[in-house]
Amino acid sequence: MGEKFRKKIQNSIKKLAFDLIQLEAKRSLSNAFSYSSPDHIYEEFELSFPFEETPDQQKAINRVLNDMQKSKPMDHLICGDVGFGKTEVAIRAAFKAIVDQKQVAVLVPTTILALQHFHSFSRRLKDTGAVVNVMTRFQTKREVEETIADLKLGKVDLLIGTHKILSNKIQFYDLGLVIIDEEQRFGVNHK
Numbered sequence: 001m002g003e004k005f006r007k008k009i010q011n012s013i014k015k016l017a018f019d020l021i022q023l024e025a026k027r028s029l030s031n032a033f034s035y036s037s038p039d040h041i042y043e044e045f046e047l048s049f050p051f052e053e054t055p056d057q058q059k060a061i062n063r064v065l066n067d068m069q070k071s072k073p074m075d076h077l078i079c080g081d082v083g084f085g086k087t088e089v090a091i092r093a094a095f096k097a098i099v100d101q102k103q104v105a106v107l108v109p110t111t112i113l114a115l116q117h118f119h120s121f122s123r124r125l126k127d128t129g130a131v132v133n134v135m136t137r138f139q140t141k142r143e144v145e146e147t148i149a150d151l152k153l154g155k156v157d158l159l160i161g162t163h164k165i166l167s168n169k170i171q172f173y174d175l176g177l178v179i180i181d182e183e184q185r186f187g188v189n190h191k
Contacts, residue, residue, distance in 0.1 A: 027073045033176055035068040035100050045095050045128065049088060057085040064093050068177075087117070090179045091124045098130050098157045102176020106160040109182045111136040117160045117181065125158070135161035 038046075053061070060078050067074040078086050094104040106121070108114045118134040125132055133147050133156045144164075150156045154173030159165055 030073060031071050032073045033100075033102065034071045035065075035096055035102075035176075037069055038065060038096065039099075041099055042096060046092065048124075048127070051085075051088075053088070054085060056080070057089060060089045061092050064089060065096060068093065068096060087120055088124075090181075091121060093177060094121065094158055094179065095125065095128065095130070097177040098125075098128070100176070101174070103151070103154070103156065103172045103174055104158040104177045104179065105165055105172070105175060106158065106179045106181065107165060108160065108162060108180075111138065111162060113181060114160050114162055121158060121160065130157040131155060132158045132160070135159060135164050137162075137164075 060076075064074075064076050064078075067076065078089050080086050090106070094106070097104050106117055108117060114134055114136045115138075118132065122132045131150075133150070135144060135147055139147070147156060147159070148169055148171075151159055152171045152173055159170075159172075164170075
C-alpha cells in the first residue's frame with residue numbers, strides 16, 4: 001500500500017470519526033418522542049404471542065419499551081442466535097410505535113430477509129389494523145410508487161425493505177422507529 005493511499009484512508013477515517021462524534025453530540029442534546037406506557041391494547045397484543053417469552057427476551061422487551069417512554073433518542077442492540085426471539089422484540093416495539101401513531105421502518109440487507117420479516121410482522125399484526133408493506137426488487141415500479149405515496153400520506157404503518165428504503169424518494173409521514181436487522185451489513189453512514 002502506497003503512502004498516499006494510506007494517508008487518504010487515515011483522513012477518511014478521521015473525518016468519519018469526527019462526523020460520528022458530532023452526530024452523537026447532537027443526538028444527546030436532542031429530544032425524541034416519548035411513547036406512552038403499555039396499556040391494555042398492548043397487553044392484549046402481548047398475550048397473542050403463541051409462545052412463552054424467555055427471561056432474556058422479556059428483559060430485552062422491557063428495556064426497549066422503557067427506553068421508548070423516555071424523551072431521548074435510543075439505540076438498542078439485540079443479540080442472540082437464530083430462533084431466540086429477536087424478531088418478537090422488534091415486533092413488540094413496532095406495535096407500541098404504531099399504537100402511538102408513529103410509522104416504523106425495518107431495514108434488512110437481503111430481499112429474502114425482507115420477505116421473511118414481511119410475513120412474520122404481517123402475521124403478528126394482522127388483527128391490529130396495522131398496514132404492513134414491503135419494498136424489494138420483487139415489487140413492480142407501480143407498486144413501489146404506490147407504497148411511496150401511501151407512506152408519505154401516513155397510510156403505511158410499517159415498511160420493511162432493503163437499502164431501497166434509504167432512497168431520497170422515500171419520505172415518511174411520521175417516522176418514529178427504525179429497526180435494523182443484521183446491522184453489521186450496513187455502513188456507518190447508512191445508520
